[in-house]
Amino acid sequence: MAECVECGAELDLHDDLEVGEIVDCSTCGTELEVLEANPPVLDRAPELEEDWGE
Amino acid sequence: MRFGLLYSRIRRDEKLLLNEIRDRGHEVSKIDVRKQRFGMTEAPEDIAGCDLVLDRCLATSRSKYITEFVDAYDVPVVNDPDVAAVCADKAKNSLALANAGVPTPETEVTFTKEAALETIEDFGYPCVLKPVIGSWGRLMAKIDSRSAAEAILEHKETLGHYEHKVFYIQEFVEKPGRDIRVLATDGEPVAAMVRSSEHWLTNAAKGATTEAFELDEEAERLVEEASDAVGGGLLGVDLMETGVDEEGDPSGYTVHEVNHTVEFKALNDAVDIDVPAVVVDWLESKAEAEVPA
Numbered sequence: 421m422a423e424c425v426e427c428g429a430e431l432d433l434h435d436d437l438e439v440g441e442i443v444d445c446s447t448c449g450t451e452l453e454v455l456e457a458n459p460p461v462l463d464r465a466p467e468l469e470e471d472w473g474e
Numbered sequence: 475m476r477f478g479l480l481y482s483r484i485r486r487d488e489k490l491l492l493n494e495i496r497d498r499g500h501e502v503s504k505i506d507v508r509k510q511r512f513g514m515t516e517a518p519e520d521i522a523g524c525d526l527v528l529d530r531c532l533a534t535s536r537s538k539y540i541t542e543f544v545d546a547y548d549v550p551v552v553n554d555p556d557v558a559a560v561c562a563d564k565a566k567n568s569l570a571l572a573n574a575g576v577p578t579p580e581t582e583v584t585f586t587k588e589a590a591l592e593t594i595e596d597f598g599y600p601c602v603l604k605p606v607i608g609s610w611g612r613l614m615a616k617i618d619s620r621s622a623a624e625a626i627l628e629h630k631e632t633l634g635h636y637e638h639k640v641f642y643i644q645e646f647v648e649k650p651g652r653d654i655r656v657l658a659t660d661g662e663p664v665a666a667m668v669r670s671s672e673h674w675l676t677n678a679a680k681g682a683t684t685e686a687f688e689l690d691e692e693a694e695r696l697v698e699e700a701s702d703a704v705g706g707g708l709l710g711v712d713l714m715e716t717g718v719d720e721e722g723d724p725s726g727y728t729v730h731e732v733n734h735t736v737e738f739k740a741l742n743d744a745v746d747i748d749v750p751a752v753v754v755d756w757l758e759s760k761a762e763a764e765v766p767a
Binding site: 436438439440441469471473 | 488493608635
């Protein structure tokens with residue numbers, strides 16, 4: 421089980437976590453990046469950059 | 475087969491592709507470009523030995539350079555760096571479409587706010603000002619008056635990165651509240667959807683609603699021509715309808731953009747086609763074609 425690094429809430433993570441994936445904390449809304457999948461380690465995701473897109 | 479997937483953020487699109495590639499028994503090397511070092515001659519370990527590398531970088535700046543490097547290492551890369559260079563820049567994108575004779579909105583580029591204002595006054599109001607680099611409908615301006623034009627141009631010239639001093643001005647197309655996104659592989663449509671909104675921006679990232687769309691022959695032809703114009707590959711071709719006939723069917727199209735690191739999760743949700751499966755079919759065929767006989 422992992423906690424949100426922003427608000428400390430317990431995160432409800434799905435089973436097929438992928439390193440590099442972004443999950444939202446359902447309590448505070450912070451975007452968290454999955455650094456390790458098993459066991460899950462998450463940190464704040466990078467802020468949106470101007471050249472991001474498709 | 476061994477695929478490489480270049481990324482800095484795994485979106486649902488990448489997850490769909492990863493699952494599809496793995497389910498078929500292929501190896502996949504996830505390559506976080508933030509951690510890589512790219513030398514001039516020798517491929518990083520994660521890239522060397524890949525049958526094909528797929529660029530799924532979220533950052534256009536990274537995408538443009540990384541595809542160059544992977545290509546230089548003689549590892550097949552989707553999309554080709556020349557395609558990425560054209561698609562990443564709206565001015566180059568428009569030039570490629572216009573030079574290929576693909577109908578595309580009337581566009582001019584200027585380098586000073588004075589020249590930009592002349593173009594805007596000639597186009598008339600409303601018209602559209604877009605950044606040459608950018609996506610998801612961000613920093614797009616629909617200009618309704620001269621005073622708005624003056625303010626936006628001054629802000630861009632004063633506050634912007636140097637790329638914001640390349641003023642990309644486009645006619646405003648009176649589309650019927652929607653545009654069309656087509657995912658295509660080397661010009662062959664995989665699936666298409668319309669993106670509808672009451673806002674003039676109809677990007678899915680801006681909250682537009684999506685619905686499957688059946689392409690007619692003319693749209694299919696334009697998708698193929700637009701894909702060829704930028705060099706082909708795995709692309710998202712965006713079209714607008716320039717009118718509708720009495721039965722509500724499109725009477726003409728204009729192609730406003732081709733995207734080279736195309737997102738397709740909204741498309742996959744909107745259509746009955748298994749989009750990642752078709753994409754991986756195509757990636758397999760590309761990789762097979764690269765293997766020396």
